[in-house]
Every structure is written in structure tokens, then in C-alpha cells.
Amino acid sequence: MKIRTATVIGDGAWGTAMGLVLLWKGVRVRIWGAFPEYVEEVSRIRENRRFLPGVPLPGELAYETDLAGAAEGADLLVSAVPTQHLRSVLSALKGRVGATPVVSLSKGIEQKTLLRPDEIIHGVLGRRTPVVVMSGPSHAEEVARRLPTSVVAAARNREICRTVQEVFSGESFRVYTSDDVVGVGLGGALKNVVAVAAGISDGLGFGDNTKAALITRGIKEISRLGKCLGGRAGTFAGLSGIGDLIVTCTSRHGRNRALGEMIGHGRTLEEALGTTRKVAEGVWTSRAVVSLAKKKDVEMPISLEVFRILFRKKDVRSAVVSLMTRKLKPE
């Protein structure tokens, strides 16, 4: 199977960067965006000023405003739509996609249904559509600037997974394959709760020791729940698990970490949410995680303290003391 043309659904930072990666490999790329005026502007000035400023966009990158038309005839679809909008955006393609593979880049869990993005895609487009979940430590700006980046692509169909691996891989972007669709998807969602905890730690003026311990113990509890939900331990120890968690917890730019930092400075959740239009997924994921952990009888001490701070007005310093003075145990 040879990929000659691809359509990227979503003109945000990540969709644009993935479009560039495919373009560098000689694929003909079309990018669809939801807002015609903005798409027209990006296409004309050849820069995505709002989401990926400073990156020149080559003339070969075609821009489209009609989704069904843009997707028609493509060898590959790349879905780069925020999880909470995924269902409504894809509905325009219902019954039109067939066996064309979809690479899913969305991270998160749908709030109303608690479904993963790959499950939403199957639900809307049908079971026949092969879905490849791609995830890992990958700021879009760095990918677009050709800084070395490694990710993992997971699919049940091994051949399609390898095709995706090959078409994306190059000197600055390396793709590993996996068959753990569930684990790769869960890592990208559950990490956001730990990122809020990392931000709280920053807000309290804690240091590298605390951050590294939160990341290490955080992936441990993510892995514990993730295994109960069908993911594999090795996946959580990989690029889409610990790798992505490291970037999300240490980068200055993440919105979940930033929200946690405001909480650590003493702001309430309402105040912190009021300062930004961006969605901090970790806030809502913490709710889902706590109820899942309860249902599956899995210990998630860090996520639980984040939930208590956000929704039960627990004082941040007592949360820290709770975590540090839990019953002493083996690692």
C-alpha cells in the first residue's frame, strides 16, 4: 500500500505540523479547517499565525474548506481535531470513508461518553475504517522546525501500522509501531491529571526532585489503571506514556501544568479557569479517573489528591502532606 495523497482534518498546530512532515516525504497534502475565513487567510499568507506562528508554509500545502470534498480520493486521512469536537466534525464524513485508514492525533476522553478518540472514530465512520493512533512527546512547533522527535503509532492491523510508520518517518521524525491501541490512547488522556499535579508543585515553589517523583509515581498509577482498562505496561513505559508525560509536566507551555500552577499559587479552580479560553482537559479527566479508579479498585493517590484540590476545596499543602505521609511501602 502506497500513500500518495493525504488529507489532514484540522488546521491547528498539530495538524499543520503533521501536514509538513508528510509533505517532506513527498506526499500530496490537503489541510481542512473549520473556519473558511481563517483557512483562506492561512492559505494566502502562507503562515498559520494563530496556531503555528513563524513557520513558513510551502505553496504545495493545499487548503480546503469543504471536508467531504477534501477527504475524497485521499489515500490517508489524518484526524487532528480536539477530542470534544471530534464527533461532530467527523459526522460530515459518515458513510464516505470506507477502508481509507485514519491516523488519529487527538488526545483525551470524550466527556459525555468517556470514549477514547479511536472509539469515537469507529463509532462515526464504522468498524471497517482502520484507525492508527499516533502519540508521543511532540510539541508541534518543534516538529515543524525539524527538531528530532519520536512517536509511537498503534493499530490492530499490522500492515497499515507499518505503512503509516514508513510514510511519516524521516531524518527528524521517527515512528515506532505498536499494537496497543488502548494503551497509547489512554496515556495521552490520563497524563493531563498528573500534569495538573506537576503545575501545583511548581506553584508551591517545589523543585526538580518533586517533579521527577510526581512523573515517576504518576506513570505508575496511570499504568495501574491503564492495565485494568486493557492497555499494556510496556506502552506506559514508552513514548506515548512516560515520554509524553515528561514533556507535559516539564514544558512551560502546557495548559494543564499552567492551570495547576495557578492553583498552587492559591487561586480557586473557578479563578484559574476564568483566565483562559483554552481547555485544561486534566480538570475533567481527574473526575473520570477517580470514578474509574474506584470502580476498578485501583489506587491512584496523585490523581485523587488533584481531584480533591480541584473539586473538594482541599488545601494544597495538606494534599502534599497526605501524599508524602501515606503508609510507607515497597516501590
Next chain:
Amino acid sequence: MKIRTATVIGDGAWGTAMGLVLLWKGVRVRIWGAFPEYVEEVSRIRENRRFLPGVPLPGELAYETDLAGAAEGADLLVSAVPTQHLRSVLSALKGRVGATPVVSLSKGIEQKTLLRPDEIIHGVLGRRTPVVVMSGPSHAEEVARRLPTSVVAAARNREICRTVQEVFSGESFRVYTSDDVVGVGLGGALKNVVAVAAGISDGLGFGDNTKAALITRGIKEISRLGKCLGGRAGTFAGLSGIGDLIVTCTSRHGRNRALGEMIGHGRTLEEALGTTRKVAEGVWTSRAVVSLAKKKDVEMPISLEVFRILFRKKDVRSAVVSLMTRKLKPE
């Protein structure tokens, strides 16, 4: 077994911080240092200006210059001596320690013998002396400032391990137990090679994506070799493995990362080594790792490229291309 008195061997940053942690728990602590004049100064001005500046040292912290005398009658010995000096320092205690447990804080491998610190301690003090290896993401300055820190303590004897866990644990310092003495020790040594790679990445102007991928793939190869040498996978996924690796690769202060950064800027190894009196263990460890990996037939691509850059004059950019364009594979 109750620990009432402890002697810390080594008056560097880490020995001093661990002395404070024990003091906070009500233990009577003596610290021994190798240089009488400096020990006298620290004891008088109640500040370790060279190694832990800005941290006031309480009057209860006793300072000693005679090692055998300082160790006599202690319930616990804490060894905080750099690995390459460990053998000669401990020789003063030969035949004098018996069954008193020793907490080993040294990280690294003895260059001449390729032995771990716990093996050196057993070799000098005898097999009867119980050794507990303590390691994890723990900058001494942050521990001394009571910022939350978690580490792992490993010993073959479970009871002694728990005693050490309890005597060190408090509101800002949390100890997990383990019986994987080999894995905990190896993590602290092998990480330094990956830290050099992380520094090279910084020197080349790479970003968070590259760093996170190096850490994730780095612990994977450390774990691969570590398992062949007798460590357990779970240990490398824990505080003394990935946890310590995260701190070492992301902190601005680490000497291995800093040396790598100079190499990334185009300096030669000789130039980089010439700028500092501090030892960058990762340089020498890379040699040991490459020969061990060959002997055990284990793939260590990151460590191998570090070795080639340092000792075979391989160009850093071609090393990056080598890593990114290796045969595509599953995660």
C-alpha cells in the same frame, strides 16, 4: 532495631543533606569529612559553603575528622563518598564495622574494577556488613530546603531495609523499599551516559521532544542491559531508574549534561574536560557500557553514539542522523 545514632561518611552536599534528614527525625548525627581544616571551618561557621551554601547547619550536627572514632558505636553508617574514592576511604574501617548497617549513597561504577559501590563496601568491610543502597531523584539542595523528595532504598535483608525506610522518612522525604540492590545501583551509574546525550541535544539547540525521547528510549536501553546484569525491569521504571534519569537530563546543574552541552556546541572531549575539575562520570561509564553491551549482545544505540562522539571523533550531527534513521521498528 532502633536507630539512635548515625555517622555520615562524607561532608559533601549529599552527605550533609542526609545528615539533616536524620537530625529532623531525632537521630544523633555525626559527619566525618576528609579534610580537617575544612571540617573545622564548617563546624565553626555552621555552613558548608563549598558544597551546600546557604543552608544553616544546626549546632546538634557534630563534625569529626577521625573516621574510625566517628564510626564507633554508631547504630547506622551512611556512606556519601564519591565512588572512585570509596575504597580508599573505607579502608580505615576495615575490621571495625561488623554488623552495623551501611546506607550507600554513592552512584557510579569503580573504573578499574567495574564494581558497584555496594560491592566495594562488601569487599572492604566484609560480607557480614548489611548494605542498603539508597537512590532516586534527589538534588541535595532541595532535600536540605525540605522540598518534597522520594527515593528508593534497596537491600537483601528486608528488616534492615524497613528500618532504614522508617528512620529517613518524614513529611518532606519519603522512602520506598526494594530488594533489587543490583537494579537500584545500576540505574544511578548508567544514567550518566544518557545525560551526556541529553546535554549534546541541548548543545545542538534541540527541544523538549528530543529530550523526552532520549529519556524514554534511554531508560529502555539501560533496562535492557540492566536486566542482563541482574536488575529488574520494574526498578528501572521507578525512582532510581527513570526518576533519577529525568532529573539528571533536565536539570541545568548536572555535570554530565553540562559536558554534553559543550560537546554539542562543537568542543572536543579534551576541551570540555579541561574546563572543570569536576568528574563527569558518564564519559568513563560510556566506555564500560559499550564493552558490557557488546559482551552481553544488547543493543544500546544512544550509549553507543555517545561513546563514538566522545572517543571516536564522530560528528554529533551524523550521530543524530544515525539514531533517527535506524531501521524502523516496533516500540
